[in-house]
Amino acid sequence: MIGNELEYRITTAEAKRFAQALAQAEQQAPDLHPRLRQALREGLESQLQELREQLAEYETLRGHQQSAGMRKKQLIEQVASKSNMSPRQVQTIVDATFGAIRDAMAKGEKVTLTGFGSFEVVQRNEREGRNPRTGTKIKIAARKAPQFRAGSELKRALGSS
Numbered sequence: 001m002i003g004n005e006l007e008y009r010i011t012t013a014e015a016k017r018f019a020q021a022l023a024q025a026e027q028q029a030p031d032l033h034p035r036l037r038q039a040l041r042e043g044l045e046s047q048l049q050e051l052r053e054q055l056a057e058y059e060t061l062r063g064h065q066q067s068a069g070m071r072k073k074q075l076i077e078q079v080a081s082k083s084n085m086s087p088r089q090v091q092t093i094v095d096a097t098f099g100a101i102r103d104a105m106a107k108g109e110k111v112t113l114t115g116f117g118s119f120e121v122v123q124r125n126e127r128e129g130r131n132p133r134t135g136t137k138i139k140i141a142a143r144k145a146p147q148f149r150a151g152s153e154l155k156r157a158l159g160s161s
Contacts (some may be wrong), residue, residue, distance in 0.1 A: 015051040105146060115153035122147045 021044055070078075076094055080087040101119055104111050110120040126142040150158075 015048060015055060019048055113151070115151045117151040117154055118149050120147055120149075121145070 072094065076087055076090045079085075079094070080090045083090070085093075101111050105119055105121050108121055110118055112118040121144050124143050124145050127140050129138055129140045130136065131138050
């Protein structure tokens with residue numbers, strides 16, 4: 001089973017190369033003996049089919065990995081299916097909502113969505129850390145960081161108290 005993106009890209013490139021080789025062989029070998037041309041074609045087609053099966057297997061694996069979480073696109077599709085709105089309209093609303101939350105947090109404001117949770121900016125103090133390569137001590141500068149706290153309804157929905 002193909003397990004990573006690099007293997008997927010290599011396999012995709014191989015499939016394209018075999019498809020090109022097959023087309024080239026048919027164009028450049030019109031005077032080859034028909035049986036030899038057929039054997040060449042069958043060999044390249046079987047290799048191409050094997051690569052296509054590997055790609056399909058990888059796509060299935062990739063789909064399972066992506067289904068483990070919801071992305072913005074899936075959120076938009078789900079909201080559109082539950083409302084009488086087009087995905088484009090929902091995307092505009094979602095973008096505006098995220099933009100409003102981002103802008104309020106950039107001003108240092110706390111955003112509370114009752115029952116769901118609250119977003120706020122917290123100050124992280126300067127601290128001492130270590131360089132993972134050399135092991136030497138370094139100072140990590142103070143910074144602001146976003147923080148989310150789940151609301152009571154969300155906690156209940158997840159089964160936590």
